[in-house]
Amino acid sequence: SAVISQKPSRDICQRGTSLTIQCQVDSQVTMMFWYRQQPGQSLTLIATANQGSEATYESGFVIDKFPISRPNLTFSTLTVSNMSPEDSSIYLCSVDRGEDTQYFGPGTRLTVL
């Protein structure tokens, strides 16, 4: 498995502001993923972040709303831009260490007022 941490663990934000979520892994990984888990729902993949290339976004998610950085093989950030209450969710990062299995961070609980 991998040790994955996320910051912040939770936040309450005002409408129209942006929040950047950090994901740190204890070892180098090629593939990192960002998911959203809306209240009472399952996980939805936002994008795949590979080091050295632009993130690949899933249908319904765009870079302007969810810019992602992947500066190295152990770190990634997801920014939730121009937030609205509909963005209230748990955001999770996960990694694949080449085992075709995903390991998840503890999540960031975001509440937008």
Next chain:
Amino acid sequence: AQRVTQPEKLLSVFKGAPVELKCNYSYSGSPELFWYVQYSRQRLQLLLRHISRESIKGFTADLNKGETSFHLKKPFAQEEDSAMYYCALSNYGQNFVFGPGTRLSVLP
């Protein structure tokens, strides 16, 4: 398109009773199937994957390609098994798709 369904949102069983969490999938190729579990206030973690064919915490799951199912089973449920269970599918590391989840409640 890839899709995972878990028909039960909530499943309640008594301690010591058998439990089966249902999972069905649709996928045109040969998928990998997983079960993830999320205990209260803990992170989502891998429970088992069909490729390894192992038993974790007494849970097993068999991939039935004919029925496109990957049901999770345990012969004797324990109270500590109470958690949220997600079935997931991937095409070998790419494009993980999660089911809606089933909340298992094991009653004393």
